Amino acid sequence: MRLTTHEPAGYECPFCSLQNGVFDDHNQASDVVAVTDRAYARVAPKWWPANAGGALVMPRRHVENLYEMKPADGHAVWDLTQQVARAMRLSYGCQGVSMRQHNEPAGDQDVWHLHVQVLPRYRDDRLYQQHLDARWAHVDERRPFADRLRSALPPPNSFV
Template sequence: MKMNSHQPEGYECPFCQANMGAKQRDIIYQNEYVTALVAKKWWPNNKGHVLVVPNEHVENIFELPVDLAAEIHRAAQLTAFAMKNVYACEGISTRQHNEPAGNQDVWHYHLHVYPRYVNDELYLTNGSESDPNERAFKAEKLRSWINNYS
């Protein structure tokens, strides 16, 4: 069912605009439906979190086709296994926001996959821009694990 759109007039979607190719070094997994990439914004104790993004423009969960949701979660699960092995994290959190009251600020559906550690204070800290070379390093490690073990 189509809901009301909340994207501003003339909105240029950063995921569609980048067409996923511009972030090639950050991509850890991609198929015809989804792309998983190391996020630009990192939290102090949860560095290297990943965004799983549908390749087609879907604004939010209300527009998300069920078959595409399955692909997103398949990629998120693969990412979680990679993080557990590469980062040696103690847990995984996923987070996804919808509509303004749900804190959505990018009008293209995406699922965050965070490496978690005891007392990491993920929800008490703010993210900031990460170093592109650090992102590429983390992405290579995750991508390598996925290519070798999936």
Template sequence: MDANVFALVPTHHYAGIKGNCLVVPRSHYENVLDIPDDLGSEFFRTTRRLAHAMRNAFGCEGISTRQHNGPAGNQDVWHFHLHVFPRYSNDRLYEGQKVPYTTEERIELAASLQTALR
């Protein structure tokens, strides 16, 4: 989405809430403690653009973001990334199970978001 940051539909969703994405820097940074200050504005801009696209593409009522750092912070992927979730009233996101997307679902969701980003 920018020279230093991109977004993608991951391989899974939670609680049946589809359309979640990851915002990821193109360069490697292990966690938020490692990213340079000047990358922050691009990261925020990409996250905000993606949030608007989710509202337009999916008609969600809200957006949540989530990011983990270090073992005690539940980090399990050692490359900085930010989860962005479309949210709906009483969706129970944090109570749901991790469920894989099919390849076709990922392609369809990504296409919807690309259209909404234009």
């Protein structure tokens, strides 16, 4: 059953574009840290002040939100989310991780391709109080975090 879509007509999905080799300031090949048949993970381009290096895990197939997710894709996303969380904990030296996933505008979704955010957490980091202070990180800032996660995960496969 398809619920109402919020994806505008002619929407160019940044996550699908990244898989197809279309790059821009927020999407670079160097951001990708792991790829499976059904899911992929990348370092997020948007960071909160005390939580640099967050990651996004998403299905390879374009799906707008959780309501439309096929079970096999959901399992693949969840499995990769767990791997990324473990790799983040080991390679960043963070004290924990938080995960969140948003659906529809009222649920705070702002990219119309399902994704799970995996965020490094530190004692007293005030992540949820600093939502409005998030900023776009330059690819050169993202690269060392992607390298650390990539080295702690099994080798990624090509998108091709």
